[in-house]
Amino acid sequence: MDVRVASLYAALVGNPNCGKTALFNQLTGSRQKVANYAGVTVERKEGRFVTPGGRPVRLLDLPGAYSLAATSPDEDVTRDVCLGRHRTEPRPELLINVVDATNLRLHLRFVLELRQLGLPMILVVNMMDEAKRRGISVDLDGLSREFGMPVVPAVSVRKNGASALLDVLDQPPPLPPKPLGADVEIHAEVRRLLAAYVQHSKRDGELLADRLDRWFLHPVFGPLILLAVLFVMFQTVFSWAQPVMDLLQNGVATLGQTLGAALPDGVLRSLLVDGVIAGAGTVITYLPQILILFLWILALEESGYLPRAAFLLDRIMATAGLSGRSFIPLLSSFACAIPGIMATRTIQNPRDRLVTILVAPLMTCSARLPVYTLLIGAFVPHRRVWGIFGLQGLVLFGLYAFAIVSGLIVARLMTHGVKAAEHPLLLELPPYRRPVLRHLALGLWQRATMFLSRVGTIIVTLNVLLWALSSFPAPPPGASGAAIDWSLAGRIGHWMMPIFAPIGFNWQICVSLIPGMAAREVAVSALATVYALGATEDNAADKLAPLLSAQWSLATAFSLLAWYVFAPQCLSTLAVIRRETNSWKVVAGTAGYLFALAYGAALATYQITRMLTGG
Ligand SMILES: Nc1nc2c(ncn2[C@@H]2O[C@H](COP(=O)(O)OP(=O)(O)OP(=O)(O)O)[C@@H](O)[C@H]2O)c(=O)[nH]1
């Protein structure tokens, strides 16, 4: 007999970072739909699953909220859904309230608030692994009796870590919890609950965190440690990556030579060798550096150090007229401005949000890394400074620092005269955790596949296009000089020269700027293609770096670096700005000010370097 059970509509609610999404992923696996809530750019995640007992469940992953007194668009959504006031969302039949067992002092406040709603509730005490490690024990049965609702333990990141919740879902739906007496004060109630149901048996974990925080958050040592960490990070980007990069470079060169030798001279050979392999192959060699940078970022995030960095930088952000809330979006922009700009949705103050969006493209996204490292590799000697630091890593560090300082200055100018309205960041410092190797590996794997699929699609396409532009029209019979001089790209490059000559760019650079608009790293492969086609000898692309160092002046290289610190080169970023702000004016303003900054910085760099080097 086919017994159909009515499907249950449940929502996950809880403070930010308590593990809702981890639990959501654990329960629903890949059966998820991600979209935006109508009218606002808050992500809506819904998924389905069937309990072991056969009950189908529709599950909504609500944005994290500290309370029902919403202060951001995310929290608005959570409040409206919980209260049954949302325009498009029906009221859930069941609230699955997730709390972090290691942070009940904060999270219980929200539980008490939700308990007053009169909706059936299940309390999931998550992160029990962490609690156990830190000697925190929670009397779940006691809490369950106290609240009059099921209370279950969970470890959302572990396989079967939600089995207790699934068991409860298989039972008849719970009744709404007992409401709190009207005269009860929430803080006093939380203190009472903690005293009655939560025990700390050993305080080692917290002592360790306290001891670490004393150093990491110290007003003097804290920033110094942060600086040192960033410093080492950029040093390793060069030193660790080199062996693998050499291998990849040799591989690409061998592939080019083999193909070049196997194919007859002609258009096909040129397309494959000069267009695809010289272009995409050159970009691929930067994969190790990008992965090392991400390994650091992932490890720092997982370990719990990054929020401390945000805390340290809150004051610096304030000098720029922004609050600590802008830190995470700006930090994400170091990976790519697109997620960074999307992360500004958590900033409630419209002015702060706009300014954060405007300066996000100044943060050094990873697509700039290939350009930086190509030029640094070609022009900055591989030398030690003071015996321990590599000069190349130092320059890279300097470029990042330059971008950050510029971003702060720009933000300061934009917020000038406007009084800050955003209240200071209430940062919840997570415990320190040892990074899990599996998570790091997964994160790196995602980065690597993203990068490679970019290389395989957009970068190859653009390079083939550029190759075509640079190869046709072919020179007339009997013409002298390189063929590329006759081509459309060559002509466009020469045509752009009057604008870019004052900042030291040659026509090859001008040509590479065009496909670089679609994706910054294409500038590198574009240079490889342009030089490969323009070269008289074969395999010019294998040695792009030495070729550049022979042909460009130091002033030109530095000028291009300065240009890339600011240039509004990636169209996708502009598209996201348009989507998030709904305004072409903001897009035009962003592109305009970035272009002006880039040009100004490149001009100053070029002229000053020329004066100093006498070139
Ligand atoms: N050790 C441990 N870590 C967990 C557990 N559940 C989640 N985490 C980690 O906690 C962090 C936050 O988890 P998320 O699922 O993103 O939290 P969230 O509640 O969805 O956060 P917001 O969407 O920002 O509100 C992630 O790094 C998870 O891997 C758990 O049970 N144990």
Ligand SMILES: [Mg+2]
């Ligand atoms: Mg989440």
